[in-house]
Amino acid sequence: MEELLGRYRGRVRPIGRLDRGSEGLLLFTNHGEVANRLLHPRYQQPRTYLVWVEPPPTVSDMDRIRQGVPIGMGEWSGPADVKVLGPKGGALRVRITLREGKNREVRRIFRTVGSRVNALRRIDYAGIGLGGLPPGAMRELEPHEIAHLAQVTGVEL
Numbered sequence: 001m002e003e004l005l006g007r008y009r010g011r012v013r014p015i016g017r018l019d020r021g022s023e024g025l026l027l028f029t030n031h032g033e034v035a036n037r038l039l040h041p042r043y044q045q046p047r048t049y050l051v052w053v054e055p056p057p058t059v060s061d062m063d064r065i066r067q068g069v070p071i072g073m074g075e076w077s078g079p080a081d082v083k084v085l086g087p088k089g090g091a092l093r094v095r096i097t098l099r100e101g102k103n104r105e106v107r108r109i110f111r112t113v114g115s116r117v118n119a120l121r122r123i124d125y126a127g128i129g130l131g132g133l134p135p136g137a138m139r140e141l142e143p144h145e146i147a148h149l150a151q152v153t154g155v156e157l
Contacts, residue, residue: 024122
């Protein structure tokens with residue numbers, strides 16, 4: 001990571017976080033206002049995950065997730081876009097898009113409906129996709145991706 005991030009001046013910080021049991025896309029920036037507009041719930045930037053859960057949530061559970069569910073500590077998840085992708089191994093594969101980024105929110109959502117998250121991978125953040133980047137690999141954003149982030153954040157880059 002040092003070979004890519006070390007050459008940038010100033011404080012480089014991650015956009016969001018992934019817990020120990022998660023994998024996938026992390027964005028890094030040294031631009032404070034871009035970080036704020038990507039992270040702050042007021043800006044509603046979408047975060048999309050592939051999730052493997054068991055037991056499979058019911059149709060009713062999925063409808064509840066779409067509306068928002070209590071996730072503990074007096075918090076509720078916001079409305080979510082959820083699509084069942086089908087069985088994978090012994091689990092159900094689901095794509096879920098959230099817009100707030102609460103701590104461990106995906107796991108807390110599925111726990112509320114009685115399912116356990118076996119694996120979680122963030123595949124998109126604010127319209128920047130993971131694509132085929134293998135685990136542990138890094139790359140710089142392409143010019144069109146930087147232009148996209150400027151557009152969705154309203155910050156000139």
